[in-house]
Amino acid sequence: MEPTKESYLKIISEADIVYLNNQEMASALMELVKNTSGIHASDNRMLVKQLLEREKQGSTIIAPKVALAHTKTEVVDNLILSFGFSKGGKLKWAFEGKEEVKIVILLLFPIKGDRCSDFEIIKDLMIKLANQEQMDQMIKLTNAQDIKKILIGK
Amino acid sequence: MKLVGVCACTVGIAHTYIAKEKLDNGAKKRGYEIQVETQGTIGTEDELRSEDIKNADAVILAVDVKIAGMERFDGKRIIKVPTSVAVKSPNKLLDKVEEVLGRS
Numbered sequence: 231m232e233p234t235k236e237s238y239l240k241i242i243s244e245a246d247i248v249y250l251n252n253q254e255m256a257s258a259l260m261e262l263v264k265n266t267s268g269i270h271a272s273d274n275r276m277l278v279k280q281l282l283e284r285e286k287q288g289s290t291i292i293a294p295k296v297a298l299a300h301t302k303t304e305v306v307d308n309l310i311l312s313f314g315f316s317k318g319g320k321l322k323w324a325f326e327g328k329e330e331v332k333i334v335i336l337l338l339f340p341i342k343g344d345r346c347s348d349f350e351i352i353k354d355l356m357i358k359l360a361n362q363e364q365m366d367q368m369i370k371l372t373n374a375q376d377i378k379k380i381l382i383g384k
Numbered sequence: 385m386k387l388v389g390v391c392a393c394t395v396g397i398a399h400t401y402i403a404k405e406k407l408d409n410g411a412k413k414r415g416y417e418i419q420v421e422t423q424g425t426i427g428t429e430d431e432l433r434s435e436d437i438k439n440a441d442a443v444i445l446a447v448d449v450k451i452a453g454m455e456r457f458d459g460k461r462i463i464k465v466p467t468s469v470a471v472k473s474p475n476k477l478l479d480k481v482e483e484v485l486g487r488s
Binding site for chain 1: 394395396397398399401402405406409425426448466467468471472
């Protein structure tokens with residue numbers, strides 16, 4: 231089943247565009263998690279911990295200025311996708327060193343997830359994120375809506 | 385040049401599939417034949433055929449975890465890197481493959 235624009239729109243709702251400041255990774259992740267729909271507030275800390283654990287295993291920066299914070303987790307029942315945008319582009323994204331990002335995509339996959347449509351959305355999104363030209367174009371954008379269009383565009 | 389590869393990351397939902405795309409695109413731009421298998425949360429996809437492995441000049445393993453079927457590559461020239469290398473620097477990785485094969 232090929233994901234449609236509508237299937238993405240169900241996932242990235244208007245409320246799921248989070249405006250971030252030029253802050254540290256842990257606080258940016260908390261901000262992102264807190265403002266993403268479909269996550270119970272009591273699970274926020276656990277999720278941030280899980281995302282930071284993943285980050286410790288290796289940087290999730292996938293292109294210059296773009297990070298893909300992701301984990302498989304028991305605290306969500308459905309695939310969740312949102313993104314945060316820092317206009318300043320100086321969001322610190324490393325435990326050490328000076329790596330900075332402008333866009334943080336949040337991808338949460340249910341630990342018991344087995345829906346074909348979710349797998350197809352993930353693969354489709356990863357193909358987009360692997361497209362260097364699209365990433366170069368996306369990072370130049372100054373409007374979150376335009377970034378969203380690239381992420382959900384067909 | 386003929387290449388085969390396997391991509392597998394820790395969570396199995398992101399780097400595995402980005403790395404595959406990057407390797408596919410980078411190799412094809414250079415005119416190489418490449419087949420890349422993924423071992424992710426979806427399971428094994430695009431499983432390598434024994435014929436492709438047999439005919440490959442090299443095997444690229446972009447992996448962060450232990451993968452299934454390593455014995456398939458016994459006797460082959462293997463270039464093993466973390467998935468982040470294939471994701472961030474696919475061209476450098478392919479340069480390295482050329483260097484290892486003495487074709488740079």
